[in-house]
Amino acid sequence: MDARKILFDNWGIKVISLGLSITLWFYVMSTGKMEMTLTVPLELRNVPQRMTVVGDVTGSLEVRVQGQERVLRDSAFGKKVAAFIDLSMTKEGENLVRISPDDIKRPAGVSVAYLSVPEIKVRLERLVRKNFRLRAVLHGAPAPGYRVAGIAVTPSRIAVEGPAGAMTKLLALETMPIDIEGARETLTVEPKIDYQGQPAKLLEKNITVRVSIERGKP
Numbered sequence: 001m002d003a004r005k006i007l008f009d010n011w012g013i014k015v016i017s018l019g020l021s022i023t024l025w026f027y028v029m030s031t032g033k034m035e036m037t038l039t040v041p042l043e044l045r046n047v048p049q050r051m052t053v054v055g056d057v058t059g060s061l062e063v064r065v066q067g068q069e070r071v072l073r074d075s076a077f078g079k080k081v082a083a084f085i086d087l088s089m090t091k092e093g094e095n096l097v098r099i100s101p102d103d104i105k106r107p108a109g110v111s112v113a114y115l116s117v118p119e120i121k122v123r124l125e126r127l128v129r130k131n132f133r134l135r136a137v138l139h140g141a142p143a144p145g146y147r148v149a150g151i152a153v154t155p156s157r158i159a160v161e162g163p164a165g166a167m168t169k170l171l172a173l174e175t176m177p178i179d180i181e182g183a184r185e186t187l188t189v190e191p192k193i194d195y196q197g198q199p200a201k202l203l204e205k206n207i208t209v210r211v212s213i214e215r216g217k218p
Contacts, residue, residue, distance in 0.1 A: 033066060033067065033068065033069065034066070034067070034068075034069045034072055034073075035064055035065065035066050035113060036064070036065055036072045036077075037062060037063070037064045037065075037114075038062070038063050038064075038065065038078055038081055039060050039061070039062050039063075040060060040061065040062075040063050040078075040081045040082050040083055040104070041059065041060050041082050041083065042057075042058060042059055042060050042061050042082075042083045042085065042120075043082065043083065043084050043085070044057065044085050044087055044122070045084050045085065045086055045087065046086050046087050046088035047087050047090075047124070048087065048088065048090060048091070048124070050126060050127050051090075051092065051124045051125065051126060051127065052124065052125060052127050052162075052163050053087075053122055053123065053124060054123050054124070054125045054163045054165065054166075054199070055123045057120065057121075057122055058117070058120060060083075061083055061099070061115065061116050061117055062114075062115075062116035063081065063083070063104055063112060063114065063115060063116070064112070064113045064114035065081065065104075065106060065110050065111065065112055065113065066110070066111045066112075066113050067107070067109055067110035067111065068109060071107060071109060071110060072110070077107070080105075080106060080107050081104065081105065081106045081107075081110075082104070082105050083099065083103055083104050083105070084103055084105060085097055085099065085103055085120070085122075086103075087122065087124075090122060090124055091124065092124050092125065092126060093123065093124065094121060094122075094123050095121070095122045095123070095124065096119050096120075096121055097119060097120055097121075097122055098118060098119045099115055099117060099118060099119060099120065100115075101115070125163035125164045125165055126163070126164045127161055127162070127163065127164075128161065128162065128163070128164045128167040129159055129160065129161045129167075129203065130159075130160055130161075130167055130170065131157050131158065131159050131160075132157065132158050132160060132172065132173035133153075133156065133157055133158075133173075134153050134157075134158045134173050134174070134175065134191075134193075134207070134209075135153075135172065135173070135174045135175070136151050136153055136174075136175050136178060136191065136209045136211070137174050137175050137176070137177050137178065137194075138151075138177065138178050138180050138211065139177035139178060139179050139180065139181065140179055140180050140181025140182070140183075141180065141181065142180055142182070142183045142184065142213050143182045143183060143184045145215055145216055146183065146184055146213050146214065146215055146216060147213070147214065147215075147216040148180070148211060148212065148213060149212040149213065149214045150211075150212040151209065151210070151211055151212070152209070152210040152212070153207075153208075153209050153210075154206075154207065154208050154209075154210070155204060155207070158173055158193075158202065158204050158207065159202070159203040159204055160173065160195075160200050160201070160202060160203065161200065161201055161203055162195075162198060162199055162200030162201065163199060166198040166199050166200060167198070167200065169196070169198055170195065170196060170198045170200055173193065173194075173195075174193075174194045175191035175192065175193060175194065175209060176191065176192040176193065176194050178191060178209060178211065180211055180213070183211070183213045184213065185213055186210065186211065186212045186213050186214075187210070187211045187213065188208055188209070188210045188211075189208065189209055189211075190206075190207060190208055190209075191207065191208075191209045193207075
């Protein structure tokens with residue numbers, strides 16, 4: 001049979017069929033549903049004033065979502081989904097906080113079908129402040145013929161804040177070792193602080209340690 005006859009016979013019907021096929025394809029792509037499982041970040045919000053979260057809290061959870069295929073297949077879709085947990089009603093001590101689909105931020109038209117965990121444990125402790133006299137720790141020795149003439153820490157007392165349990169264990173505050181090996185002149189440094197492994201933070205700024213170096217007496 002002539003190929004041209006096959007191609008052009010009933011061409012009107014063939015054009016209509018092609019058009020219907022394309023329309024159907026676009027319809028399926030725009031209305032078709034699918035599911036996708038994601039691991040999304042978990043953020044804790046609205047921690048009560050003068051309280052802090054202590055211990056390990058999961059930083060993510062697994063979520064299965066449903067929605068239009070074209071939305072879920074968007075390369076940027078995963079970045080638009082996250083979990084936000086409200087801690088405004090929690091109190092000091094151990095709290096069991098439920099997670100619901102309402103806590104999952106996602107694009108419009110996308111529903112949450114599954115959460116890997118229905119609740120999380122969150123422990124809160126009071127924030128406590130303590131004042132310390134910072135002790136400078138030196139490492140090494142000045143050059144031969146020189147000596148340490150004095151050490152001055154500014155400010156003289158340092159305010160530190162942290163969870164109540166941690167602050168109970170923090171009994172003294174020292175700098176990390178300040179290297180003076182071979183020094184021939186006075187050093188002024190902004191020291192790093194040794195918190196003895198406790199989750200504390202400084203409330204002071206511009207802390208300096210001045211180590212005066214001078215020639216030793218003959």
